[in-house]
Amino acid sequence: xxxxxxxxxxxxxxxxxxxxxxxxxxxxxxxxxxxxxxxxxxxxxxxxxxxxxxxxxxxxxxxxxxxxxxxxxxxxxxxxxxxxxxxxxxxxxxxxxxxxxxxxxxxxxxxxxxxxxxxxxxxxxxxxxxxxxxxxxxxxxxxxxxxxxxxxxxxxxxxxxxxxxxxxxxxxxxxxxxxxxxxxxxxxxxxxxxxxxxxxxxxxxxxxxxxxxxx
Numbered sequence: 714x715x716x717x718x719x720x721x722x723x724x725x726x727x728x729x730x731x732x733x734x735x736x737x738x739x740x741x742x743x744x745x746x747x748x749x750x751x752x753x754x755x756x757x758x759x760x761x762x763x764x765x766x767x768x769x770x771x772x773x774x775x776x777x778x779x780x781x782x783x784x785x786x787x788x789x790x791x792x793x794x795x796x797x798x799x800x801x802x803x804x805x806x807x808x809x810x811x812x813x814x815x816x817x818x819x820x821x822x823x824x825x826x827x828x829x830x831x832x833x834x835x836x837x838x839x840x841x842x843x844x845x846x847x848x849x850x851x852x853x854x855x856x857x858x859x860x861x862x863x864x865x866x867x868x869x870x871x872x873x874x875x876x877x878x879x880x881x882x883x884x885x886x887x888x889x890x891x892x893x894x895x896x897x898x899x900x901x902x903x904x905x906x907x908x909x910x911x912x913x914x915x916x917x918x919x920x921x922x923x924x925x926x927x928x
Contacts, residue, residue: 718895718925720869720876721813722862723843725823726761727881728899729806730833735799736761740772743793747784749773762882764824764855765789789826800836805915810842812918820845820865822878824855845869857884859892866894877908877924879917895924 726732737757745751752772760768769775769784787793813819819842823830826849834840845868847861854860866876873893878885881899886906889896897920898907909920 718817718875718877718921719871720818720820720866721921722820722822722865722876722878722894724878724880724885725821725825725830725833728879729803729810729821729837729839731801731803732799733761735796738796738799739788739793740768743769743784743788744772746793747773747787749775749784762884764849765826765829766849767855789828791828795829795832797832797836800832802837803914805913806837807839809914809918810839813921814842817921818869818871819843820847820869822847822856822861822865824849826850857887857891859888862888862892862894866892877921897921897924 723729726736737754740757741751749772756772760771763771765788766781766785769788770781773781773784775781810819821830821843825833830846830848845865847865847868849855852861852864862878863873866873869876877895877897878889879897879899880886880889883904886896886898886904890906895908896906897917898904898910899914899917900910901912903910908924911917911920
C-alpha cells in the first residue's frame with residue numbers, strides 16, 4: 714500500500730519565481746553599498762542556490778561573521794532596495810497553483826528571508842494558496858539539510874512520504890531525499906535523484922498526479 718501524496722511543497726527562486734535579473738541587481742547594489750566590490754553576473758551565477766547570508770559571505774570574500782551579518786541585515790531589512798519590478802512569474806503558475814490547491818495542501822520552503830517571500834507574494838498574488846511558509850529565519854540548517862522540509866511537513870500535519878517538493882537544483886534533490894520525500898525537478902535537464910523532471914510549469918500537476926498513481 715503506497716502513501717498517497719497529500720502535500721505539495723514549492724521552492725520559490727527558480728520555481729515559483731524567475732528572480733535571476735532581480736537578484737543580480739540586488740546583490741551588486743548591496744555589496745557596493747556595503748563597501749565591497751560589486752560582483753559580476755558570473756560570480757552571482759555561482760551562488761544562486763545559496764541563502765543570502767551564504768551568498769554575501771562568498772561574494773564579499775568576508776571571514777568576519779559580524780561584517781557578514783551586518784550586510785545581511787541591510788539586505789533583509791531592505792535598506793538596499795530589492796528590484797521587484799524585475800521579478801517574473803512563470804507562465805501558467807497561477808492556474809497550476811490554484812488547481813493543485815483544490816486537491817493538495819500547499820506550502821513553501823525557501824532560502825529567502827521573510828521580506829523576500831513577501832516580495833514574491835506581492836508580485837504573484839498567490840499568498841492565499843499556501844498554508845505554510847518556511848523561510849530562512851525559521852530554521853538552523855539550510856538545504857541540503859532536510860530540516861526546512863521536515864519543518865514544513867510537521868506544520869502541515871502530514872508525513873514526509875506524503876509530500877512532494879518542487880525544486881530546481883541538486884541541492885533541492887539532496888534535501889528532499891534526506892527528508893524522505895519525493896521531488897519533482899523544474900528544470901531544462903534531468904538531474905540524478907529526481908523522481909520527475911518537467912521543463913514547463915503546467916507539467917507539474919501531471920507529474921504530481923503520476924506520483925499518486927505509482928505502485
